[in-house]
Amino acid sequence: MTTPILTKNQSLVFDVLTKAEAPLSAYTILDKLRDHGFRAPLQVYRALDKLLEYGVVHRLESINSFVACAHPDENCHSHGLVAFAICESCGQVIEFHDHEVDHRLMHWLKSHKFKAEKSTIEIRGHCASCAA
Amino acid sequence: MTTPILTKNQSLVFDVLTKAEAPLSAYTILDKLRDHGFRAPLQVYRALDKLLEYGVVHRLESINSFVACAHPDENCHSHGLVAFAICESCGQVIEFHDHEVDHRLMHWLKSHKFKAEKSTIEIRGHCASCAA
DNA sequence: TCAATTGCGTTATGCTATAACGTGTGCGAT
DNA sequence: ATCGCACACGTTATAGCATAACGCAATTGA
Incomplete structure (x- = not known):
């Protein structure tokens, strides 16, 4: 499975996660993207769903947070x-x-x-x- | 560490989990215990905290639920x-x-x-x- | 062109968990 | 005995995490 071109929202969320030093919660991501027009949690969750599906983001169940995959190249x-x-x-x-x-x-x-x-x-x- | 005598609330929560066929969420436990006087989530969470500490209950992070430990005897x-x-x-x-x-x-x-x-x-x- | 799919925005809601306050009870130390 | 402490408990309120349901717009492919 190769990763498709990301949509605008997906790119924004992915960039935030990539630049972060630590995992972020969906609501933290939302706050960081308010300046880019994000208003509602669903905008974040929908992007995250796709990024998880593409395997470029991981969800940390024990802390309800998300991180960019540490292996940008490989699948x-x-x-x-x-x-x-x-x-x-x-x-x-x-x-x-x-x-x-x-x-x-x-x-x-x-x-x-x-x-x-x-x-x-x-x-x-x-x-x-x-x-x- | 040996498990202390359980308090009333702890016993009620533990019994519900022990009799359940599947893991239960805190709020499901709350609903099952309304007839026994439970009114608020904290009553469940406080009991669960102790049961987790005693090691007789496990938390399943990926589904936000709780199960009784499968090994009643051993620690x-x-x-x-x-x-x-x-x-x-x-x-x-x-x-x-x-x-x-x-x-x-x-x-x-x-x-x-x-x-x-x-x-x-x-x-x-x-x-x-x-x-x- | 039409239908199907996908992404998007919004509002509302539901589920999970804890903060902060006060009460009562048991128990050991003075 | 009574004071102080630790602990369990009850209640209200609030914080934090996640999704349902609606409708619109853009894209694509038959």
């Missing part, structure tokens, strides 16, 4: 599972992939005949800089 | 990471543990000097019964 769907380490001090997020973890989880799913569609792996804690 | 903190397979058809949740997954994630965290505090592993899809 994120090809990495297998994606995991996130989220620092609760500085807010920074490290996106990573571990094939062994993927493999073990896939093995469990297969052996239980569970058809996976979406997965969430999020670790919250403190990054190297923030840990005392 | 859930001793399992290492907990993972959940959530069926989007029937709502059923399977709680499982995989030491190899734990080990790999811990290894990544250690090598990146990331101090983990809470982790979320949730797979959404369709269980064996529901998959066509």
Whole structure:
């Protein structure tokens, strides 16, 4: 799946996420885009839905926020599972992939005949800089 | 950590979760307990906070819901990471543990000097019964 | 040209979670 | 015994996250 040309709203939302140092909530994105004509949450959520579908943005379920994918070039769907380490001090997020973890989880799913569609792996804690 | 005697509200919430076939949202729990005098969300959230702290209930971040721990006897903190397979058809949740997954994630965290505090592993899809 | 699709804007609403206040109860230390 | 503290509880209000439902405009392809 290649990413289509983004619409105006999608580009605006994507740019905001790309420039952000940390994940942003939909409402934070909305506030940052009021100067560009955004007035309602749905404008943000609709853009986010598409960006998530294209795989260029990830949703962090545990903090109700969104981040740009750390791999601008490759297609994120090809990495297998994606995991996130989220620092609760500085807010920074490290996106990573571990094939062994993927493999073990896939093995469990297969052996239980569970058809996976979406997965969430999020670790919250403190990054190297923030840990005392 | 051993689980203290539960208060009345905590017991009521725990019982509702234990009897449920699927995870419940806080507001669903509230509705089920109106006959027992519950009137406000905080009554549920406060009980849930304690039950989570005691490790007898888990929160499913990806669906904003709560389930009773599948291991009534043991202390859930001793399992290492907990993972959940959530069926989007029937709502059923399977709680499982995989030491190899734990080990790999811990290894990544250690090598990146990331101090983990809470982790979320949730797979959404369709269980064996529901998959066509 | 017509119909279907897609994006967009707006209003309203629903769901999830917490802040802030005050009350009552049990219990240990003085 | 009573004072002070910790904790659970109840209530009202509010904050934060997400979607339903409507209609309009632009695009595309039969």
